[in-house]
Amino acid sequence: MMKRLLQIIFAVIVVTQTATVATAEEKKAPLKYVDALDFRMINKGFDDTETPYTRLPKYLQDSVRADLWNRQQCSSGLGIRFSTNSTRVGVRYTLLWDTHMFHMADTGLKGTDLYILTDDGRWEYVNTNRPIANDKKECEKVFVENLDGKAHEFLIYLPLYDGVTKMDIAVDSLAKIEKPKVDSPRKSKKIVMYGTSILQGGCSTRTGMVATNMIQRDLNCEVVNLGFSGEGKMDQCIARAMARIKDADVYVLDPVPNCTEMMCDTLTYDFVKTLRELRPNVPIVMVEGPMYTYAKYDSFFKSYLPKKNAAYRKNYEKLVADGYKNIYYVTSEGLTGDDNEGTVDGIHFTDIGFRRYADKLIPVLKPLLEK
Amino acid sequence: MMKRLLQIIFAVIVVTQTATVATAEEKKAPLKYVDALDFRMINKGFDDTETPYTRLPKYLQDSVRADLWNRQQCSSGLGIRFSTNSTRVGVRYTLLWDTHMFHMADTGLKGTDLYILTDDGRWEYVNTNRPIANDKKECEKVFVENLDGKAHEFLIYLPLYDGVTKMDIAVDSLAKIEKPKVDSPRKSKKIVMYGTSILQGGCSTRTGMVATNMIQRDLNCEVVNLGFSGEGKMDQCIARAMARIKDADVYVLDPVPNCTEMMCDTLTYDFVKTLRELRPNVPIVMVEGPMYTYAKYDSFFKSYLPKKNAAYRKNYEKLVADGYKNIYYVTSEGLTGDDNEGTVDGIHFTDIGFRRYADKLIPVLKPLLEK
Incomplete structure (x- = not known):
């Protein structure tokens, strides 16, 4: 009861904390x-x-x-x-x-x-x-x-x-x-992004600040958010579903944070292959998992996260070696900047982290989108 | 009940959403x-x-x-x-x-x-x-x-x-x-910052990202946070209390968001005068209230917020004209950047807003601190 009361008090305080001013038009x-x-x-x-x-x-x-x-x-x-x-x-x-x-x-x-x-x-x-x-x-x-x-x-x-x-x-x-009179974001351009809780928007402070929405505004295109918290596990049926998006101009894959090293090793090749074979001409951008900020100081995760990325990368290289074309790769370097300040909990991005992530991807996506 | 259950489910999902890995040391x-x-x-x-x-x-x-x-x-x-x-x-x-x-x-x-x-x-x-x-x-x-x-x-x-x-x-x-072995932040340097909910930390995603703590790390000094949500109203007793902080090297005043135009007009001069007279040699930095992002599109607030800042500035100019020394002034221009993206609700700063606010104040504070 006391807690609820305090919540209400705080809500009221914050709502009214700017100077109260009667606007000209009262009614x-x-x-x-x-x-x-x-x-x-x-x-x-x-x-x-x-x-x-x-x-x-x-x-x-x-x-x-x-x-x-x-x-x-x-x-x-x-x-x-x-x-x-x-x-x-x-x-x-x-x-x-x-x-x-x-x-x-x-x-x-x-x-x-x-x-x-x-x-x-x-x-x-x-x-x-x-x-x-x-x-x-x-x-x-x-x-x-x-x-x-x-x-x-x-x-x-x-x-x-x-x-x-x-x-x-x-x-x-x-x-x-x-209905809108201006075609913005452009109906003719669409990026489809697949990933984890981070991609879904954990933990931007408001809905406009998730990376997919920033990219959508900055590149004036639609960006489909297929981020699934805890569930970006490279399921084959998701690859097949993504291929059904006929107006996709670019696919972005960012599943590593939800996958174990073993999953990165065994699922990556087939996931990309399915998507590539169903949509031979659409560029695919594979993004590495970020190095969690706390991992820098945790000797276990400091070695484990690069192993996951290495397994993911190995499969990217195998896909390229096997002749699959039009696949691009973004490393984890600087994905949320270089000051360790882009996350709320060592993992999930804040608005700062999302801004930096978008700024790293945009130069990769822009030329692919306009092809 | 369903809501509570969903909260728990979400909490568990998020906690376990990274790949579950048994660390070497189980016990x-x-x-x-x-x-x-x-x-x-x-x-x-x-x-x-x-x-x-x-x-x-x-x-x-x-x-x-x-x-x-x-x-x-x-x-x-x-x-x-x-x-x-x-x-x-x-x-x-x-x-x-x-x-x-x-x-x-x-x-x-x-x-x-x-x-x-x-x-x-x-x-x-x-x-x-x-x-x-x-x-x-x-x-x-x-x-x-x-x-x-x-x-x-x-x-x-x-x-x-x-x-x-x-x-x-x-x-x-x-x-x-x-006890720490390194004197960081330096015990010999202290900035005291007085203000509103924004200064108190609304709405950084985590505690290290409020502007006062960023400034403390960046300038390697202590920064006292005297931000009081809804209550940064230039009370005389607060000015007198602030003067009691004998090791203060700089005072920063950021009360405008909690004050009406009338308060900016009638309280600013005496608040600064009290502090100045009790601590004649300590620099005082007066910061204008930010232009709320929504105010850009609201014709009432678009004219009202500049009026508050103008009343605040007028008193700064009067203090200077009356011979009070060592008072500095920071305008609202670019206080949270120039893209309107630094707040969570048009008013309160996000981590991005706080970073920009700190970046605007640090060049002003650094030379004053090292005097």
Whole structure:
């Protein structure tokens, strides 16, 4: 009870901690709520998912482990694009679980971010909701008020470590809200990234700061997030499913953190081979697992992590030697920078880590995307 | 119940999500626990606090608002320095509240970070605990195992948005653990920083990433964190208390986000004057409030925040015109970078925001510190 009380006190403190100011317009007109699915969903890999907000095709449910199925229910990477001239832009959505983790802010885990397209074509962050759900697991937030009333292009990113069952966009009742008028991210360019909890978004502070979403904004393309916490284990059925994404321009594989040395040794070759043979012309980028920061001081992991990467690399080299083309390799060097400061727990990236990871991958991906 | 179950499932997933590997040494010897107070506490402003882990002098309790008193109970910025040759280093501590916020990871809010001093004299991050408290509000974590068994210098940062009532350091039962042998951060150099929730640490992902602790590592000095969430309101008694820190080499004032335009206008002059007159020779650095990222698109706040800064600046200029010396001013320009990506909610800094804020202040502070 005391704990709950303190939580409420803190929430109130933080909400009101900036100087309280009465805005000119005290009485607001009611908002109108429009189904997010009326607009454009971005960064989605498959159209045959169980719900619009889940990530893997429905047919896979019986083929994969329950944990993997659970993780694909997280809406990581998905975003809604729309255009409106509203002076207010908000969101209301229902969470699948309303879960919590100890090393990731709820804003990243189950919040949503609003971005706006600037006049010079950059996506710029506006605001985030604090995901305080009611007893129906509903979160609601007006991201911004007092906008200029001109038509702007917007993007809302969905939760990274929770799912969404329903989402509405909130705007002024008399405002226009429409499908986006600008093709950004470009519909014609798509990167598909497969990996672990790190790739899924653990532990960015908010949804716009996961690497896949940064890359999506920076390269003006769609980036499908197929990161599955604890479950990036190079299952053959996932390779086959990824090959079904017909408009994929580049595949990125980043599974090492979830695989043992033995798995890196025995699964890598066949996973890449399956994908390569089904999609002969699409570049594949293999990314090594990062050296966990704590491993630098732990003699066991200091030798074990390079062994996993070595097993992964050996298979890359074997694939190349066997004549498989168009496969690229990114080493772990500097993947989260060189100061050991890019993680929250020695493993999972913070916004700093994700920024550095994106900055390492972008120069590799950009030329492949424009081929 | 379902929610709690999912929380547990997620916690387990995340803990075990890296490949499970049996270390060579299956059976560990028991740890020994040593009171953290036996070593060196850093970044503390006052020695007459109610407990070693709180921040303001006890005598102030009746003079300040209850909320301000509550906030000084957070151990923000405090750290424990020690030396050990243990192959394992851990921590066990009891939280004051075990609270939670929606826009900050628990690791930053109530976790602890372990840093190690490298051979070339840099402080390097090792690991963080996930603050999963038992029913006694106790958290426990072995940060690192399999260290090399040589003597190293360590630093543990305390929670930013919670308090600590008791802390023990855990090491191998036969290891030596002693007071630090290296004077880092230098005892002879101290910066005292006063401000709001942002300064207190909202919302770094872990305790080492709040700006005051970054500045402390980068400038090799102590940095006292007097950030009080919602309560950085330029109270006269705080100015007088700050003047009592006799070994302060620089004062930094960053209260604007918690003050209205009127408060910036009416409180700034007297706050600085009190501090200046009581400590005539210590440089004072006044930092403007950041332009909230959402304010860029909100016509009300877009004009209101500059008004607060203008009121603050006007008083700085009046102080200088009135002959008060050794006062420096840092504008809000680029305080969290120029891409709008440095906050978690449009206001509170992420690790990226704190890094940029520290990078803006360090060139100002460094020459003042070495005077």
